[in-house]
């Protein structure tokens with residue numbers, strides 16, 4: 001498998017658009033893409049997801065509104081003053097300017113409207129596929145829960161990384177024909193866990209991926225070690241309970257299993273099941 005550690009990390013941090021230019025996406029294309037997103041992610045389609053095309057101006061206004069919902073202006077002002085006081089920026093207002101100018105995404109999914117939006121005139125098939133995976137995550141896990149974490153900075157960052165990482169793996173790695181498999185499992189009560197198993201060319205690739213995931217999650221938690229108590233029944237090598245999400249990471253030779261679910265025990269048992277220990 002091609003190494004994608006830098007791609008994973010940058011996608012988690014920046015959620016960059018992936019597509020090349022061609023013709024605009026029709027409603028029929030959007031339907032097909034939703035079916036592809038469902039097949040790759042293992043998440044069945046519960047509702048149709050409208051893909052709305054918007055002129056550049058209204059699209060960027062929407063993008064900014066979504067940013068402000070996840071990172072409220074009051075929190076931005078606080079951070080802006082803090083950075084200036086620490087000497088990280090020369091004057092106040094720098095953060096807002098940086099946030100607005102770095103917004104390059106031309107497709108987004110809004111879990112409140114339950115619609116995907118694309119800037120008109122652009123073909124963003126790969127980016128739409130990524131956003132449709134978010135739509136399916138939303139239909140199964142309710143992504144509005146991530147917004148409820150916004151008062152807790154570390155939990156919020158880490159939950160966003162879980163959601164973003166899953167979509168990036170599905171649309172960017174599995175969708176790009178790198179192999180591996182993604183599946184959804186349900187326990188007797190019907191709660192769902194997503195499991196992604198990836199095959200790597202060498203154990204070294206898998207090890208690098210593991211280090212990158214651990215470093216990122218620890219960074220998000222601002223902790224020296226994964227935020228996971230030793231008493232929790234987790235046989236995998238790395239486990240986190242982050243806000244509404246449990247994440248379990250397991251590696252065996254050249255294979256990696258990453259499970260995301262509502263319960264740590266459920267995610268852990270699935271990761272062990274797909275990657276037998278020893």
Ligand SMILES: [Zn+2]
Nearest residue numbers: 015130164167
């Ligand atoms: Zn995303």
